[in-house]
Amino acid sequence: MPVQNLEYPKQPFSTVRRYDSRASYSLEQIHQIINTSLLVNVSFTVPDTPFPQTLPMIGQMGSFDRPSADTGDVLELYLHGYVSSRIMNLSRKKDGDKKDGGKKDGDKKETGDEAPPVAAAAAAAAAAEHSQPEPVGLPITVAASHVDGLVLSLTPNSHSYNYRSATLFGYATPVTDVAEKLWAMELMTNSVVRDRWRNTRAPPNGAEMQSTSVLKVKIVAGSGKIRSGFPSDDKADAGDEALLDRVWTGVVPVHTTLGEPTPSPYNRVDPVPGYLVDYVKGTNKYAEETALEQMTKPMGPKAKTDSRDTVMD
Amino acid sequence: MPVQNLEYPKQPFSTVRRYDSRASYSLEQIHQIINTSLLVNVSFTVPDTPFPQTLPMIGQMGSFDRPSADTGDVLELYLHGYVSSRIMNLSRKKDGDKKDGGKKDGDKKETGDEAPPVAAAAAAAAAAEHSQPEPVGLPITVAASHVDGLVLSLTPNSHSYNYRSATLFGYATPVTDVAEKLWAMELMTNSVVRDRWRNTRAPPNGAEMQSTSVLKVKIVAGSGKIRSGFPSDDKADAGDEALLDRVWTGVVPVHTTLGEPTPSPYNRVDPVPGYLVDYVKGTNKYAEETALEQMTKPMGPKAKTDSRDTVMD
DSSP states (O other), rough: OOOOOOOOOOTTTTOOOOOOOGGBBBBHHHHHHHHHHHOOEEOOTTTTEEEEEEOOOOOOOSSSSSSSOGGGGOOEEHHHTTTTSHHHHHHHHHHHHHHOOOOOOGTTTOTTTHHHHHHHHHHHHHHTTTTTTOSSEEEEEEEEEEEEEEEOOOSSSEEEEEEEEEEEEEEEEEEEOHHHHHHHHHHHHHSSSSSGGGGGSSSHHHHHHHHHEEEEEEEEEEEEEOOSOOOOOOOHHHHHHHHHOOOOOOEEEEEEEEEEEETTTOOOOOOOOOOHHHHHHHHHHHHHHHHHHHHSSSOOOOOTTTTOOOOOO | OOOOOOOOOOOHHHHHHHHGGGGEEHHHHHHHHHOOOOOOOEEEEEEEOOOEEEEEEEEEEESSSSSSOOGOOEEEEEEEETTTSSHHHHHHHHHHHTTOOOGGGGTTOOOOOOOHEEEHHHHHHHHHHTTTTOOOOOOOEEEEEEEEEEOOOSSSOOOOEEEEEEEEEEEEOOOOOOOHHHHHHHHHHHHSTTGGGSSSSSOOOOOHHHHHHHHHEEEEEEEEEEOOOSOOOOOOOHHHHHHHHHOOOEEEEEEEEEOOOOEEEOOOOSSHHHHHHHHHHHHHHHHHHHHHHHHSSOOOOTTTTOOOSSSOO
16 A cells, blocks of 8 residues: 655755745655656766766666555665766765775865765765764765646746656665666666566676666655646736737647657567557657646645746746 | 857866767757757755755856857856845855955855855866866756657667767856846747747846846856667677567657647637747657657767667766
């Protein structure tokens, strides 16, 4: 039975400040946004540059220990990444540092080559502040957004998008357990096309298992932000007859479309298998219906000070 | 006349390490990916947390000083943001710090409330390393990705996406010049729907101008990564007759679709204006054609060590 309505605790770094009536801390809602995104944006700090790194990756929420757990009742995100990629190296080094005697990362501020000192120091500080054991892994931020509609109002300032965006904060470590890694690879492959895993040459052989890396992210906080409904204009504009006669207002729904599956030059399977045809149809139907639903769903009440939507916030 | 083939210099933080045959440093190609994205992900570090902040925003490349400049010949990104939002506050404070006597941000490491010391210190270090004047503004990373296709091969490990992703690195400051701000607001509104600005009650009034904020990002580096074409499998699998007879291989094209413009409850303009009908049609045609083009466009040569695509990297 799904656990109802679990929410992430609001942390200083995870609290939605602007239009907080649009905020959501519901695990179910946030994880749904993540799981239906083709890509998530994974950001983390690295030494010697003020710029965070951001990488597009495939990610899915799941629980290896409780595989049948409800989407709203898991705290782990699996990401597809490479052993040799920067994020994995940083994550492994950080993980190793912790195991090698548990020195405080703050002590390592000057050894930029070995660990991300900025991130590590801040992680230690954050952990200390909350009186919890120092978390293991690379601190990462994972963001995903669906645009559901272009919201066209009378004035440029009231223009907006209908959108559902989600951000998760957690600590990433590489998955080393073979059974868990296989399980996560199947989870992620089937997120690209449902049932694809068992319709390929699976499981991967030993070399493939070694060359593929999976990150597990223990989520510590998260937030979502959702805008839905038709445009809304200020009273002065909404009462301007000449303006109403001149400017079209409404919503252009936006959704992702999967096109016709197109065989590779070496494909021999014809026609396109049913599981793939069904997946394309089902995914398109869900995407289109969601955009229309978000268009007609009224927004939550706006705060008094939030008299204007601008294009995005 | 457009300037041909300008490229971003490779910086340690901007160089594509994995599948570098898929990398692009072309301003034209990178800016095209940014400008055709409904949203970009803006990431930056903040004090007192190891987690970067990531916000979805609307962004467009442009040049206020040379408005007719080619997309491949500009170094400024305009972002739509709020005065009260965290990013603007950080950016303003940082900007202010620089103007208030030019103290080194490194000296402020302990005053977390006033400025993002982590970012500032790293920015100073980066600037020093390149022997340039210390850059002004908040260091941010801007990322956008288009998924063009699901690439389905014989084995899970060779699965991939066709995609075009772009990352820009730069320093953000709020736009205070009224003429530049107006110009940027028009640029961004027209990126949502071409010609929308002059078909609304524009320009914004004084209160609207004050309540809306625009960030200008001076880009210092960038990179793109592009995967196109049909799947490719290892020789052992591609020669396995039973496997070829069992597993469908090919590409499912992916693109964004704009649906039927749907009038708001207070709309009076009927039928839907031509500029909007044309925009929806044109945008859908471009998106669909791009996905198909990317499917049939062969990939660049793969390095010997890169014998496998996994789902994403």
